[in-house]
Amino acid sequence: MTADRPQRFSEMISAGGFGPRAAASLCMLLMLPGADARALFGWDAGAVVAAAFLCGYLILCWRHLLPVVRVLLLVCVGLVAFTLFRDGGIGTLVRAMGPTTLLPAFLAMLALLRAAAGASRTTFLAGRLLVNQPPARRYASLTLGGHIFGILLNIGGLALLIDMTRRANTLEAGNGDPAIVELRQRRMTLAVMRGFACVALWSPLGLAINLLLAATPQVAWIDVAPWGIAATVGFALLGLLFDHLESPRASRPFVRAPDPEGGRALLWMLAHIVALSCLTMIVETFTHLPFQAILINVVPIYAFCWLLAIGRENGGVSPPRFAARVLRNDGVARWPDYANEIGIFSASGLLGILLADLAPRELIEHAFASTALPPGAILGVLASAVIVLGFIGINPMISASILATVMARLELPGLPLTAVVLALAGGWACIVGAGPMVSTLVIVANAIGRSPAEVGLRWNGRFTLAASLIWVAILLLLPL
Template structure:
């Protein structure tokens, strides 16, 4: 989440926005874990209120998405026989995704001020040159599970401090090559986290499409292809590594902080799984219940020097940060929630049998069609069409391909991995723009020169992967 941590007093609009998002999260959880199914209406109203209050201060892309959502709503009311059913369903799904996004983001509120995260970042950056790319990629990968986009500023600033002209023997070309290598390592590590992590938005949306598929089966497949793509990135880095790799501090890193971080992430995931199993709910519901308590507990540890007052101090810190970060998440809420809403409403306006008739009539093997869908998602992301919108439009196609004999896991695995890869090259993505700012290079340089070979190669790997698992499943 994008947090606004300034000390100016919270305005009335910000207080209402914060309350609205709290209502979204709590209502989604109530709806998912109880028989009070009407709670989804409270979540939907809360989301609409938030959009209305924060639309004026939302970025241009968010405004375009919200405007498109409004236009589609009017079109749906004018053309669909039961528009309220479609609109309410779209709002319910959007509320769920935003509830998950906000819940997961609470962990960052504690992680931002944690000495453990700072120590992990320093340990990763100080690894020896020959294993630095993999150390940065895996380290960024692990920290991103908790910090999400926040991992890139954290490690990026440390990279900039260590990658000086003096450390590069006054060779500006060597300094630039190291900057590219290390920035791409943390960027790709973050992006590929979204391909498999059960705590990611991508995983939650994919599982909501495949309710009948066990989460562990999907996660297992995604973990394998993620490791393949990480190693592919390391191979490309080795081919383009500068000949001179001696830094002023080559081996001062320690793995101890990373071990503690791994234990923390593992504990959160295990508790999430346990709660989900006890409730008979999806794994993401377990995460939504676990993470707010984990964030609060993490802050209690940070405030432990205050003794018995630590829980109170932690509660105050969390409340203060939430009152700033919730309104500050307006761009993400508009992009994620608005894209989900737009995709569902837009897809509902297409003839129900149009996609099925087309896919059935083209005479192309279903796995090839699925690969084409994955590649289409990557191409559309390059012109600013959100992956959520694409996935919502393709949701019906997954069932059609299943009826043609293709295991749904093949299609969903390809789409999830394509989503992760497209993060590296979409010009409107937050990740690309963060790396551009940290590296002081144009966005187009990152897309065309730094990542084009990786994403194109990754797209081919995804195609081969989908063919392989189509025979295995």
Template sequence: MTNGNREKIDLLTGLLLIAITCLVIFHEWHVAAWMAPAKPVLVVMVACIFAAQVRFSRKAFVAVALGLTLALAVSTADWQGTVLDGLGSAAFIAAFFSALSTLRNVAQTSPAVQAAGRFLSGQRPGRRYAALTVGGQGFALLLNYGAIQLLGALALANAGSEPNAEVRGHRIRRMLLAIQRAFVSTLPWSPLSFAMAISVSVVPGASWSQAMVPGLVSSALLAGVGWGLDTAFKPRLSVTPRRPEPSGSWASMLPMVALLGVLVVSVITLSAVTDVRIVGLVVVIVPVIALVWMLIQHWAHAPVRSVAMRVGDYVTKELPGYRGELTLLMMAGYIGTVGSALLGPLMQHAGLDLSVLPPWVILVSFVWLIPLAGQVGMNPILAVTLIAPLIPGADSLGVAPPAIVVALAAGWALSGASSPFTATTLLIGSFAGISALRVGWVWNGVYTLSCGIALSIWVVLYAFVL
């Protein structure tokens, strides 16, 4: 393929993704309903373009999606409705990803973000883990997986200044684990995380505002257990490491705190005054904040022209560049939706009735089944969209809908820490120069088990006591 043809295809891909995002916004905000039939058509077009471009492992997801569609068409009379639901799920995932990527695009070029990251990674050993855990949550909200890339690079640069190989190795391990665990600890509550967006969407009657507070407790458990294990198993060194004072001050974190404040306040305020779901608010608020932030960055140098060029590059280059990630995420949502429709009747024919299980067993099983599925390569989006529709409703379980969301998000977070196939473990492994399997099973093995026990207790307490 010539460069000219590739540029044209990338332009088409970017425009299709923007169009899908707009259609999802229209759906969430209950406007322009007449345009809704275009959404599944655009999703199919994007999937076909991606299928021709991505590597074999991603093509396999497309092949599985096609196979399940054929199986559904053969076995179910009203299969078209399920397929449309699956395409709707894929469209939502594409729109959510595209919206969040705008903020990552701007944050990565912000001097304030770079300065805050250097300050966190330069902390003294006694407080470095806690600083990266707390500060890393802010980075995760702004940058998503880009937080691991940015802080991981800064951590390696900081550790590279240590001449002693023993000290350097321990420092890299502890810093990278703090960064990863900071990221996964945001999943159970952040309105910008797929864990919350998908979990809320598959549990009828659930909302982010209801699940946020218990999600913050889950987050505190994930962060606290990590800090406790790091403190309890602090390495014994044969030499005394140098302890240089970090450059800068905590004031370098103020711009990020202010930005996060604007983001959270905007989400909470609009959620209170509109009937739009939280995901519908996020896909509008985040790009607006990114656009304003971009204008501020370029204010001294032709802001309008500079911003227009960056937006053009984002649509025509950056978004199409995510083809591998988008293929995986979109197909995971589609496969989960269609697969659940196929699996339900099979369970009935086999006499499997989940309603006979104690409700607490079902909730706790989410905490463990999702990370277990991750060990065999099942993306959390696929696991949640496949499993959640098969369980009895919240009323049948005798719990409030947020209790199910809390359990799903807890399992999602543990999958992010332990699965050798997730982006978090793959990124940490690449920075550390080890396999993702070692990151998930060795570095995070005790952490995952400890958090699993703590979160299981919390899920039961929240659902049946609080």
């Protein structure tokens, strides 16, 4: 097995081998029932068993983890050891196992949806349509594309669309002018990245909303979604304004061949998002089950049904066998590829509970009461904290998770938790395209051969500053 082309899980099994990647995938597979049992029925024993398999997964993937993720996990180990020696420490650890295993389980299920979307020709056709738009519409179309691909494919959708824009941005497409090529690259990159960032504000399949709702179980997704969608529209319009102010007019007419297939494909991708969102909302409304528990069970079923439809269209292998093969080869076998994201999610869930338990609740409540800060000011401080910490290298997954967990345990009059979730999600959306250590920016910068500082600060810095100031101002003026 070579480092640049990891052998698939199915190939390992068929070849009689069982390496670390296959073992890691097996650990994740064995983790899921326990995490699901804890999410659906509140069985703490299920979470403890799931946590054991999650530890096995992270140990097997250890050498592939980024240094910052390793440090974060070692901090978790130290904090767990410290908690064990405190009164009631075992109970605290058992309680922390739920969030610690729930979010990695969700990310694993989301990988199955990504496998289904990647197997669909619809994804390629929709991406081609978005990239091949005239200059006047290209920014808006790629912002929409970054949002749609980000919802269905998460970070993989961002990488896919960025790669498509890079391939389309040739010297010939730029009329032989390197300056135009440079401008096109900047515009298309920012459009995709800003559209992707808005996923944090509302998407039921987004990592941000799921992390924040797991930290604040009192809040339902349907309470957050309408306001998050409105904020998404505002962020998108601000991006359009900046693109208009910063980009010159096109120097030559653009002729684009009709692409009816691309239009239908884009509508189908939108339909998938609407269907998943509505299905999640309906199940949450009628069952009152936890939001992440619904997603853990709905997403793999939806992915399997999507692949059945693709299999029927393609012919050849029977649809069930086709669906099972794609989920196995492009889903389960690739779970080790998400070790860094799963490591951060695990650490965020654990640190959120343990640090919130260590935080002096009465002292914090007294501090807020003595300063007499209005609710809007508290929300502004929370959003600003996520943004500032993101700039100095602390991933919003960590800062937002800890802040949300702490705020969920406080009793502050006039401060609804729904507003707390929105404030933190907005701070996350602001910093995700500018924080030098945020994975989104690092992936984008590497894909186009630029430094994160150039893309995040020189290209996107003014927009990030304006969006941050506007978001904090809106929070300050909220009539709470």
